[in-house]
Amino acid sequence: MTDLPYHHGKLREALLARATEIIEGVGVEGLSLRQLARDLGVSHAAPGKHFRDKQALLDGLALDGFRSMNARITAASEADGDHRARFVRIAQAYVDFAVSHPVLLTVMHSTKHHPDASDELRNIGEDGIRIARALIAEAQDAGELASGDVESLALVCFVSLHGAALLAAGNLLDGASVDDLTFATTELLWAGMVAGVPAPAETRDGTSGRRLR
Structure with missing residues (x-):
């Protein structure tokens, strides 16, 4: 206390x-x-x-939470190493924060999407994914990743890592290591971005879909 x-x-x-x-x-x-x-x-x-009131208090908690989390993500993105190593560090920073503060993370995201959320909260709530977008774009420009829609790719990465973090925070990994799961998730995500996403006409079943380009 x-x-x-x-x-x-x-x-x-x-x-x-x-x-x-x-x-x-x-x-x-x-x-x-x-x-x-x-x-x-x-x-x-x-x-x-x-x-x-209580909602204002929750807003304050969300703002402070995003500031703390974003500081970790920023430090990870600016650390020495190639794009892939920095990508893994960003993912680890997010998952570590999420596992350490699961309820706070839920408050952060739910408050950010509240109809009355301030512009400041909405903006700071996007900083983490903006950092991921920038790194993916840099890796694409360097020829390390296939071309693709950076916004969609960053969102897929966030969804995958957020899901892993929620499972870990809920002790639903059946004994699996959080670090091992995070590493495996980043390996799959990076490999997918290296390979690129096929155009709709190239999908196996012949149906069309949105291409991440």
Whole structure:
């Protein structure tokens, strides 16, 4: 639990830290501004100076969560190594964050898509996938990956890794290693992008479909 008392002038940070502990422990349903005030030893009105209601608190959690996750992804993308090695590091950074903060990650994504989400939240919520798009485009320009629609490819990578992370966070891997699963997923994704995606006319059953180009 967050150490008490909180540092003077740091109530917002203390509220977010304690709120993160609560949602990871008992879920979003157990979160309330009044309980946070009691936990931090402040008046019931004090949290309202920073968050007008529970939704505003969730927005704050989402923003801080994306900032933390994006910092890890950015560091991974800027590390030494070729495009493939950096791609694997980005994937590991995302999966590690997701497994460590599964409830927070759900709050982040659901809040980002809330009709009342701020432009700031929507924008910061896209930073991670923008980094992936940029790396894929660089690898394509370098001739390491086949040409293809970068936005669609990055989305497929996100969906695959997010699914792996959710299974890992839910202890649904039947004993398989999270690291091994992440590595295998990135190997398949990279191999697929190297090979490229066939045009609709080239599909086995002859049906048309969208080509990722």
